[in-house]
Amino acid sequence: xxxxxxxxxxxxxxxxxxxxxxxxxxxxxxxxxxxxxxxxxxxxxxxxxxxxxxxxxxxxxxxxxxxxxxxxxxxxxxxxxxxxxxxxxxxxxxxxxxxxxxxxxxxxxxxxxxxxxxxxxxxxxxxxxxxxxxxxxxxxxxxxxxxxxxxxxxxxxxxxxxxxxxxxxxxxxxxxxxxxxxxxxxxxxxxxxxxxxxxxxxxxxxxxxxxxxxxxxxxxxxxxxxxxxxxxxxxxxxxxxxxxxxxxxxxxxxxxxxxxxxxxxxxxxxxxxxxxxxxxxxxxxxxxxxxxxxxxxxxxxxxxxxxxxxxxxxxxxxxxxxxxxxxxxxxxxxxxxxxxxxxxxxxxxxxxxxxxxxxxxxxxxxxxxxxxxxxxxxxxxxxxxxxxxxxxxxxxxxxxxxxxxxxxxxxxxxxxxxxxxxxxxxxxxxxxxxxxxxxxxxxxxxxxxxxx
Ligand code: 5AD
Ligand code: SF4
Numbered sequence: 001x002x003x004x005x006x007x008x009x010x011x012x013x014x015x016x017x018x019x020x021x022x023x024x025x026x027x028x029x030x031x032x033x034x035x036x037x038x039x040x041x042x043x044x045x046x047x048x049x050x051x052x053x054x055x056x057x058x059x060x061x062x063x064x065x066x067x068x069x070x071x072x073x074x075x076x077x078x079x080x081x082x083x084x085x086x087x088x089x090x091x092x093x094x095x096x097x098x099x100x101x102x103x104x105x106x107x108x109x110x111x112x113x114x115x116x117x118x119x120x121x122x123x124x125x126x127x128x129x130x131x132x133x134x135x136x137x138x139x140x141x142x143x144x145x146x147x148x149x150x151x152x153x154x155x156x157x158x159x160x161x162x163x164x165x166x167x168x169x170x171x172x173x174x175x176x177x178x179x180x181x182x183x184x185x186x187x188x189x190x191x192x193x194x195x196x197x198x199x200x201x202x203x204x205x206x207x208x209x210x211x212x213x214x215x216x217x218x219x220x221x222x223x224x225x226x227x228x229x230x231x232x233x234x235x236x237x238x239x240x241x242x243x244x245x246x247x248x249x250x251x252x253x254x255x256x257x258x259x260x261x262x263x264x265x266x267x268x269x270x271x272x273x274x275x276x277x278x279x280x281x282x283x284x285x286x287x288x289x290x291x292x293x294x295x296x297x298x299x300x301x302x303x304x305x306x307x308x309x310x311x312x313x314x315x316x317x318x319x320x321x322x323x324x325x326x327x328x329x330x331x332x333x334x335x336x337x338x339x340x341x342x343x344x345x346x347x348x349x350x351x352x353x354x355x356x357x358x359x360x361x362x363x364x365x366x367x368x369x370x371x372x373x374x375x376x377x378x379x380x381x382x383x384x385x386x387x388x389x390x391x392x393x394x395x396x397x398x399x400x401x402x403x404x405x406x407x408x409x410x411x412x413x414x415x416x417x418x419x420x421x422x423x424x425x426x427x428x429x430x431x432x433x434x435x436x437x438x439x440x441x442x443x444x445x446x447x448x449x450x451x452x
Pocket of ligand 2 (some may be wrong): 024
C-alpha cells in the first residue's frame with residue numbers, strides 16, 4: 001500500500017507548499033506532494049529549509065490574487081538570501097497569469113492544474129536564468145492513479161477529487177478558464193482510494209468537484225455500466241457504515257431527486273448540502289447564467305427538506321453583481337430568509353478579466369454599495385445561523401471527533417451529520433471516535449455540547 005503520509009527524511013531535498021483557495025486546491029497540493037515524494041523530495045513546513053517553494057494558487061477573486069503577489073515578493077527575499085532556491089506557482093493563477101508570473105523574475109516554475117505530473121521535470125530544468133512553464137489544460141487528466149499524500153494532521157477526514165474542470169459558464173467565474181473542461185474520474189479508483197483511507201483509520205471522505213451533480217463516468221465498453229453521482233455516492237457509502245461520506249459542491253440546476261433519495265437511504269452519507277444560490281433575483285441569476293430561477297431553487301430546497309427534514313443547507317452568495325438594483329439585493333435577502341440557510345460564504349462581486357460578465361456587463365455597482373450590501377447579507381446570515389443553532393439546543397447528534405478544541409485542551413470538536421461544529425468535554429473520547437452528544441447551548445458558529 002502506498003504511503004499516505006509525508007515522508008520524514010532529512011537527507012532528501014525539501015519542498016515547501018503553501019495552499020490557497022478551495023478544497024480542490026488542498027487536495028491538489030496532496031497530489032503535488034505525492035508526485036514530488038516519488039521523485040525523492042520530502043515536505044518541510046519551514047520555508048527557510050526549502051529547496052523548492054511552491055504556492056498552489058487561486059484566482060477566484062482579485063483579492064485572492066493580490067495576497068499571492070504579496071507572498072511572491074516575500075519568496076523573492078528567500079531567493080536573495082539563499083541563491084539556488086526555486087519558486088514555483090501552481091494552480092489557477094499559474095494558468096491565468098502564466099507570462100506575467102515569469103516576467104516578474106521572482107518565479108522559476110509555472111505549472112497549471114493539469115500539469116503536475118511534469119513538476120519533477122520542470123524543477124530539474126529550471127534555474128533563475130531559465131524559468132520553466134507548463135500550463136497545458138487537458139481533456140483527460142484526473143490524477144486517478146496518484147495516491148495523494150495527506151498533509152492534514154488529524155488523520156480522520158480526507159478529500160477525494162471525483163472530477164476536474166467545469167462545463168458551466170457562470171458569467172462571473174474564472175474557473176472554467178483555469179481548470180478546463182469537465183472530466184469524471186473512474187469510479188473504481190475513487191472507491192479504492194476511499195477504502196484505502198478507511199483501512200488507514202480515516203472515518204470521513206469528502207467527494208470534491210466543481211459540480212458533483214454532473215459527475216458521469218462513461219464506461220468505455222458498456223453504456224449500461226455508466227455511473228452517475230447518485231450511484232457513485234452509494235458505492236462509496238457501502239464501503240463501511242463507519243465511513244462518513246460528504247460531498248461538495250452541488251449545483252441547483254443539476255441536483256437530482258436520486259441524489260436526495262440516496263442521501264436519505266444511508267445513515268453514513270452526511271445530511272448536508274452546499275448549494276450555492278449566488279443571488280435571489282431572477283434578473284441577476286439570468287445574467288449570471290446560472291440556468292435556474294429563484295422558484296426553482298426554492299423548490300429544490302423544499303424537496304431536500306421534505307425528504308430530509310434535518311439536512312444542513314449552506315450556500316454561497318455574491319453581493320453587487322453587474323447592474324444589481326436595490327430590489328435585486330432585497331430579493332437575495334428574502335430568499336435567504338425563505339431558505340433559512342445554516343451558514344453561507346458571502347462575497348462582493350469581483351470582475352475577472354476574460355469572463356463573459358467582464359466582456360458583456362459593466363461592473364457598475366459602486367464599491368461602497370457592494371460593501372454595504374455584503375454587510376447586510378452577513379448580518380442577516382449571522383441571525384439565521386444563530387436561529388438555526390438555537391433550534392438544535394436539546395437535540396442529540398452523532399459526532400465524528402476531528403480533534404482537540406483550540407480554546408480548551410480538555411475539549412474536543414467534531415461535526416454532526418448536518419455539518420455543524422460541536423464542542424464538548426472529552427470524557428475519554430479521542431480523535432477519530434464517534435461520540436453521541438447533547439447540545440446544551442450555542443453561539444452562531446458552534447453547538448456547545450456534552451457526551452451522553
Ligand atoms: N466574484 C465574487 N465571488 C465569486 N465567486 C466566484 N466567482 C466570483 C467572482 N468573480 C464565488 C461564488 C462561488 C464561490 C466559490 O466563489 O459564490 O460559488
Ligand atoms: Fe480558486 Fe476556483 Fe481555482 Fe479553487 S477552482 S483555486 S476556488 S479559482
